[in-house]
Amino acid sequence: MKKIDARGLECPKPVILIKKALEEADEASIVVDNQVARDNVKRFGENNSCQVVIIENYEGIELQLRKNIADIDVNNTQIIEDVAVLIKSNEFGQGDPKLGAILMKSFLVSLLESNKKIKNLIFMNKGVYLTTDNLEAIEILKEIEKKGTSIFSCGTCLDFYELKAELKVGQITNMYSAVDALVENGVKVISI
Numbered sequence: 001m002k003k004i005d006a007r008g009l010e011c012p013k014p015v016i017l018i019k020k021a022l023e024e025a026d027e028a029s030i031v032v033d034n035q036v037a038r039d040n041v042k043r044f045g046e047n048n049s050c051q052v053v054i055i056e057n058y059e060g061i062e063l064q065l066r067k068n069i070a071d072i073d074v075n076n077t078q079i080i081e082d083v084a085v086l087i088k089s090n091e092f093g094q095g096d097p098k099l100g101a102i103l104m105k106s107f108l109v110s111l112l113e114s115n116k117k118i119k120n121l122i123f124m125n126k127g128v129y130l131t132t133d134n135l136e137a138i139e140i141l142k143e144i145e146k147k148g149t150s151i152f153s154c155g156t157c158l159d160f161y162e163l164k165a166e167l168k169v170g171q172i173t174n175m176y177s178a179v180d181a182l183v184e185n186g187v188k189v190i191s192i
Helices: 012-026 035-047 096-113 125-132 136-147 155-160 175-183
Strands: 002-005 029-032 052-058 058-067 083-087 119-122 150-156 171-173 188-191
Touching: 002 012, 002 175, 012 029, 012 096, 012 171, 029 035, 035 052, 035 058, 035 125, 058 125, 083 136, 096 136, 119 125, 119 175, 125 150, 125 155, 136 150, 150 155, 150 175, 155 171
Parallel strands: 002 029, 083 119, 083 188, 119 150, 150 171
Antiparallel strands: 029 058, 052 058
16 A cells, blocks of 8 residues: 655645556545545545544554445546636735745646546736736646646736736637636536
8 A cells, every 4th residue: 555645745745646546546545634625535535435444553643445345446436527716816815925926826726636627727916926926826727727727817907906918828719708608508617
């Protein structure tokens, strides 16, 4: 059984590591050093029909995950083509800007590592900073785009912040096209 040391790693890295391990094998073990990471890995395992055993010892908290092959194939990619995400800020949520930037990066990394694909990412207002000015976000977004997600940045917003020439990923859109993508028949919209 492959054993992963995820002590000291930020969310969502422990979940991503165990997910990748289970893509290569039917069972894996991960050691974490906090309750949040334990709960996140446990929830991932349960949501993916894995048997989860938790052992607390001197090393930390070890979670052993074993696929229930009859129930699910963790390698099976589920495509969701009817979801659009509207990103209105370069920070996730309201509050401390530093925390908001950390959470946004974590959201984008989680989106990239997910087996699920969305149809469109639409960046409005200060969200366009993620497609023009944030090198970490741009690299993640390029990988998301390679997986087939269309990425759009509001042209009016790019003009307002004087960033149109700085666009590094995706394409420029207008409000009409953005609204059309958001209200398309059957599309589910997530707004952050």
